[in-house]
Amino acid sequence: MLHRFRTVLIVLCTLALVACGDGIVKRVSEPAASLQQLTVQANGDWTVALRLQNYSSMPMSFDDVALTLTIGDTEAGHLSAKPGISIGGVSADVINVNFKPSPAARLVIADALASNRTLAYSLKGTVSATPQEKKQRTFDINSRSTLNQAPGLPGVLR
Template structure:
């Protein structure tokens, strides 16, 4: 007679072990199913207000300003901008207002430049001429709103202040 067959303990433990592994398999399947369900909705879409700043100001021969306006999209989805309203001050003087259609899509967490034309006020034009002649920077402030159609119809306000500096070797250009 074998001693193993008389000892019921290993058989009882073997039954518990197979029951535990079956429970663990079921729990593992449930965990995998939950993880897959969580991933099925895709990445989180977060929409944040955009911002704008002047990338470059170029004085034209006829006195107009050509502005390269940088539109920044901080959202995790692309935004389609349709409308821009912009007030600009240069050297503490109101330079003018621009209201225009944009019709540009900015990728997520990215920026795009748009080109705008402005005939500035006399005071702001003089502040620009003085900055160019003395080769010194000049402060500017922009404020306004950007209207977007995607991912939602929104109208976000923005405000930005900084300075523009004449670029060496590029007559009439400030960045």
């Protein structure tokens, strides 16, 4: 009888705990930013396809991007955008940012395109995002990667 009472008590406690939560863990993780594509326009300005990655388990609204772009060892300038987009949990989206690079960075890109070589870049700054049903947070971004010339697309690095 005592054994049966314990078993029933354990089952009831387990059911009560399961009923308390919906089973979904809502976790906020730092987002990431990277260049998906860089296109050199006819006037020398760039269009940057900036990939914003949401690693959180819930949707986040990306409100503000303030990043310094460095190409090779040359500071290209500051990427600023107010995307105003919501990105689902563990998903990504791309925004296009028109950008006026520094003259030195224009030369670095022109040289890389002319010699068809890989080019390192870094992004450093902040991304402000608002997790679903929470308040806005600012996340530090410090990423590095490389770009290569896109075959058959003059002036495009990916």
